Amino acid sequence: MSDHTPHAHDDGHHEHAHDGVEQIHVSLKGYMTGFAAAAFLTILPFWLVMSGAFSKTGPADAFILLFAAVQIVVHMVYFLHLNAKSEGGWNMLALVFTIVLVVITLSGSIWIMYHLNQNMMPSMMKDVRSLP
């Protein structure tokens, strides 16, 4: 029995190591779909900016960020093979946690520093100087 068990375990382990990799669902169709979508989502904003169709910032920035966000999702799904079930959902959980942190870091920094800049304008500095 004790001779058998480690052997059986070893076999199971190998199967699993194999399975861990094979579990990931990859197909030529998936990669090609992802590539076509990513190419479209790359070319369109580049073309819009390079052709000068976007002359003003504001809505243009929003468009570019929207395209980027959609393209990141495309990459995650078709190239990184992310779904809610992979690794028992832990992949997705870690990703959601990371996205929360990234959003807090980015929006928080830009928001706070923007307002700090506003309050450090020369016009504001005069008020500060005139204070006792």
Added chain:
Amino acid sequence: MSDMTMTVSGGSGAEEALRFHVAEDHHPENATLLGFWLYLMSDCLIFACLFAAYGVLGREYAGGPSAKEVLELPIVALNTTLLLLSSITYGFAVLEMQQNRRGPMMAWLIVTWFLGAGFISLELTEFMHLVSIGAGPGRSAFLSSFFTLVGTHGLHVTSGLIWMIVLLVQVGKKGLIPANKRRLMCLSMFWHFLDVVWVGVFSFVYLMGVLS
């Protein structure tokens, strides 16, 4: 897995007990891919900090050249194409790996390597051009944060290229053993992750920088 269940349940008497054993085998024994994913997520936070720094400092030109003046979109468009193509060729390598075809797998990996190397050499050319026209990282807060963000991404791609060479040697010597397949899947995640970061870079830094 299903093979095991078949052979085990082939026995008649101890069927219940043995099934129980096999069912228990579902523990996540191989957590390498999950662990690597967690590493990528922490890497994501490094890039988030660098993006935040660029977001805050990216318009502080200190009288130096502005983003619109120094960033050249045609080069970036070419770079983006190279990196996107390298993503899909790595995908082809993974497909060949799953068919256990070593030769084509290595061929696609080599194609991926050259596309990645092309990306890095174009980026280095761009950096050297910027430094030569006096727009080096020391010129302004914009250029400091630009070089840090884009340079960190470039360093990641460079390490990916080194990793790719190591894996090519390992697969060449040992073939497509499970350990090598696992390593190839980790590099696949790393490589595609770098493409995701690059999407952020070309959108947030280059396209929006040129528009400003």
